[in-house]
Amino acid sequence: MTLVTSDTVGRARELVTPTLQEMVGRLDPDSRLIVCYHFGWCDEQGRPANANGGKAIRPALALLGAEACGVDPQMALPGAAAVELVHNFSLVHDDLMDRDRRRRHRATVWALWGDAAAVLAGDAMLSLAHEVLLDCTSAHRAAAQTTVAVACRELVRGQVADIAFENRDDVSLAECLSMSRGKTAALIAASAVVGAQLAGAPPLVREALDTYGGHLGLAFQLVDDLLGIWGQPAVTGKPVYSDLRSRKKTLPVTWTVQNGGPLARELATWLADAAHAATATDDELRDVAELIERGGGRGWAHEQAHRCAALAIEAIERAGIPHGPAAQLHALAHNVVDRDA
């Protein structure tokens, strides 16, 4: 990441952590340990740690949203904490549903403590997300709460589709884009909007941030899908080719299949064979990845991510946002598409 962006997310992480820790402190001791572990604040025994707690892009967006309105980012802290709690609720539940054993280079919650603990830790974080906004004194709190609640519903819609698509062979690119909007873009857009709402943003700024967040979210998912196939496990913290093994209908895969031709048919045939995919060797998965690349899916997703980032930046430039936060939103968009984890 460039200096400006690592500053932006580093500052967001620093600002939001005390609020997150205060909220997590309200939980029963068992749930508290699990949530603290998940956020990287302790190891699985509860011993203090400083592990990777994620990218803090969502809290950073929430704080920048307030600054885009010329308001102290402190005003946006409950919103920043809420979107980070919602994001992490969904990670803990998703890891369970996808049976992913590793995240951020560590064992996932269900892998360490079992299914019930993961269900309950996620439920607890979702509840805290609503609680932290209830504690906030902004006159515009209700609008922010609605933004977060609707984003939660969208998250569920996206995840339902993502799982359903694993066992379908006819997923269209339009369906896949709609799924990605629910699974990823909705909460990123909500993050960009929620801080501005708490700060009493004028409609034009709020709409610009919503548009920015929507495009940024789709760019984020496109890059995530690319990293899920071609990312370095040592950097991403996830097993190699895990998305291919579970036959996820990601954007580059779906584009390649839909784009037609003999390579598309070859890929579609491989995807349709569930038993085969589950037991495929790394070499075979590498061949499938190559198929997607030769079929154009890698190039398309890369180009599309850059196009989305450009559209996000364009929305900001039109909105008359102060130079400081505008430059940071700009840099954040660039870094989302250039990241390697």
Added chain:
Amino acid sequence: MTLVTSDTVGRARELVTPTLQEMVGRLDPDSRLIVCYHFGWCDEQGRPANANGGKAIRPALALLGAEACGVDPQMALPGAAAVELVHNFSLVHDDLMDRDRRRRHRATVWALWGDAAAVLAGDAMLSLAHEVLLDCTSAHRAAAQTTVAVACRELVRGQVADIAFENRDDVSLAECLSMSRGKTAALIAASAVVGAQLAGAPPLVREALDTYGGHLGLAFQLVDDLLGIWGQPAVTGKPVYSDLRSRKKTLPVTWTVQNGGPLARELATWLADAAHAATATDDELRDVAELIERGGGRGWAHEQAHRCAALAIEAIERAGIPHGPAAQLHALAHNVVDRDA
């Protein structure tokens, strides 16, 4: 149930269902089908049904809370819908965690659609619970939202303890009571309070309803624990002795163990043998149930449930609540302890 109570819960079910259906209509089609099935509105294919959707005690309490303040129960509808959504979110997640295959004489959500669907359907209902309160126009909405959010946190605490206790042999009665307060009484108390809060209840009435709901909730759990051992599967809709098989540290069990003597030691020894309990025959489980009865746990729980119901009624009688809703709250408490399912 006596006429007055079946009227109370029947009316609540009738009043709250359109609001619930409107909220559930906001979900994606897959989640909507699952939630509609869970509420008994359709079968697993989506064909209209009129199955048992539960007892509607929580919505009934919410509506009576508004009437206790002399306000039209319509005012309490968003609160009634919110507590019913929270209750049902927790049922769907609990059935998954406890691996219970039957509820209300039908297959449970995870048993029909799998783990991921149950996690997501529960998440969706929890999100809708917050959304329905956000849509409400009461000037006292924030207090009601906080009541519901804190009850969710309590629910998680109770369920975490319930699961942890399954593998512990030294659970005290105090711990078991605290778990029951979280798992059951917190949301029943919130139900009694939330409608009154939306109606702008004076503090004395709110506190009386809170006390009423707390005692009623504990009575409810005591009876639930009794039915979990001695209930008729044909009436309860759950398998016989399921709580014993999973070595749940329910209140009658914990009381018997703590009460001491040779029967207590015999029960404790049986509970400590996990592998044995899992494969026990119905005959053996019947002997364990008899052990609890001879040890005094059944009688104690029965007496305690009646004591809690009496305390609940006492709280209402002191609060100067209008005769109509007071009589219904009174009857509801009697029926909670006299129910057979």
